[in-house]
Amino acid sequence: MQSSTCVDECPENLEQSSFMHNGITLTSNSRMQRVRWFAVAAVVAALGVYGARAWQDGEATVTSLTAHQADPAEQGIIQPTPAPSLVGTAPDGTLHDGRGELRLSPDLIRRFDYWLTTYGEKSVEAIQADILADLRDELNASGMARAKQLLEAYLAYKTELARLTPLPAGTQQAAALSQQLQAMRDVRARHFQPTDIAQLFGPDDAQDEETLARLHIMQDAALSDADKQRKLAELTAQLPPEQQAHRTEPVLHLTVSEAVAEARERGASVQEVQAIRTQLVGADAAQRLAVLDAEEAAWQARVQQYLSLRQTDEAAAEAYKEASFSEREKLRLGAYSSRRPS
Numbered sequence: 001m002q003s004s005t006c007v008d009e010c011p012e013n014l015e016q017s018s019f020m021h022n023g024i025t026l027t028s029n030s031r032m033q034r035v036r037w038f039a040v041a042a043v044v045a046a047l048g049v050y051g052a053r054a055w056q057d058g059e060a061t062v063t064s065l066t067a068h069q070a071d072p073a074e075q076g077i078i079q080p081t082p083a084p085s086l087v088g089t090a091p092d093g094t095l096h097d098g099r100g101e102l103r104l105s106p107d108l109i110r111r112f113d114y115w116l117t118t119y120g121e122k123s124v125e126a127i128q129a130d131i132l133a134d135l136r137d138e139l140n141a142s143g144m145a146r147a148k149q150l151l152e153a154y155l156a157y158k159t160e161l162a163r164l165t166p167l168p169a170g171t172q173q174a175a176a177l178s179q180q181l182q183a184m185r186d187v188r189a190r191h192f193q194p195t196d197i198a199q200l201f202g203p204d205d206a207q208d209e210e211t212l213a214r215l216h217i218m219q220d221a222a223l224s225d226a227d228k229q230r231k232l233a234e235l236t237a238q239l240p241p242e243q244q245a246h247r248t249e250p251v252l253h254l255t256v257s258e259a260v261a262e263a264r265e266r267g268a269s270v271q272e273v274q275a276i277r278t279q280l281v282g283a284d285a286a287q288r289l290a291v292l293d294a295e296e297a298a299w300q301a302r303v304q305q306y307l308s309l310r311q312t313d314e315a316a317a318e319a320y321k322e323a324s325f326s327e328r329e330k331l332r333l334g335a336y337s338s339r340r341p342s
Contacts (some may be wrong), residue, residue, distance in 0.1 A: 080130035083118035085328065091115075091134065095147075100140030102147050104199035111135070112154050120331040124155070150196070157191040172258060174215035181208060210235065218258075256280045256289075299329075303336050 082089075091114040093107030102108070115131045122130070128151070135147050164187065167180055185205075188197060217223065217231045259276050268276075270290075277286035302324055309317035325333055 080115070080133040081126075082130070083121040085118060085121060086114075095135065096138050096143060100138070100143050102139055102143035104150075104196060106200060106203055108147070108150065109154065109200050112151060116158075120334075128155075150192075150200075153191045157188055160187050160190070172215070172261075174212055174219050177215065178212055181212070210239070303333065306333065307336065 091111050093105075093110055095103060095105075095108055095111060097103045111134070112131060115127050115134065118127060118130075131151060132144070132148065136144060139147060161184060164180075164183055167176055171177065188201070192200070213235055214232060217228055217235070220228070223231070256277060259280065260273055263273055263276055270293075274286055274290055277289055281289075306317055306320055306324070309320055321330065321333065
């Protein structure tokens with residue numbers, strides 16, 4: 001199957017991933033990104049997204065997939081009906097063993113997440129129907145029965161996950177990330193059997209642990225720069241060869257993000273921030289990050305104008321929203337509805 005387009009997690013977008021995740025998408029791997037550029041931050045971003053955007057408004061209700069109306073085949077739904085945001089993309093990954101039986105792997109979770117990105121455009125019930133119609137193309141009857149069971153567990157897991165208090169946007173402290181990751185795993189253990197967790201989440205869990213180990217090293221004030229580089233190299237040497245090639249870029253982009261955050265805390269100018277980025281990732285990538293900065297600043301300005309109008313003139317605020325925001329942006333705007341202008 002055709003892989004979906006890189007949207008939120010291409011390397012050049014990493015530093016801006018927190019606001020993009022919290023504003024637009026549900027999970028970092030929801031667009032089928034095969035390389036988790038910053039695995040732990042992606043998990044924490046998912047926690048924040050489900051709490052702040054996707055499942056917050058009254059909490060999404062998980063419809064039992066054993067209910068008659070939940071089976072798309074019995075409703076005459078043969079093919080899924082993608083939401084506008086999925087037009088031009090397709091899910092990837094193999095879900096069966098060659099005989100139509102469900103093969104448990106992270107690909108199944110990525111397939112669920114692919115369709116769940118449309119929450120807000122479509123109801124949970126409609127998304128369930130899309131998922132089941134999609135899976136029916138690949139699985140036999142027993143495979144479908146198992147997939148339905150796991151989908152129901154996954155939706156219940158995400159619903160409970162939404163009740164966790166998300167970390168502040170941009171949090172990169174290893175200790176805080178470790179605690180949040182463990183809280184997520186505790187929730188997950190209430191909805192999945194240990195053997196299912198190992199098959200569905202095991203590879204990503206291993207990457208999360210390895211990434212956390214790197215963060216602990218990088219943030220250890222007792223280590224010299226040389227010690228940090230040595231320990232990071234030792235971690236890399238323990239990885240399979242195919243993973244070692246992908247280790248340099250995540251650490252580099254984390255370094256960029258931390259360096260820029262520290263510079264801004266010191267009151268660095270835009271020019272100084274760009275100089276730091278250019279030194280670390282080169283002029284082209286630094287310019288792309290500057291464009292993302294400008295886009296986010298423009299977005300925040302429109303949001304603040306909308307929130308200010310809501311305080312004084314609801315009709316004017318609605319008119320401004322209709323004139324200034326696309327349909328997709330209006331979905332993102334919903335996350336700001338309860339805020340006051342800053």
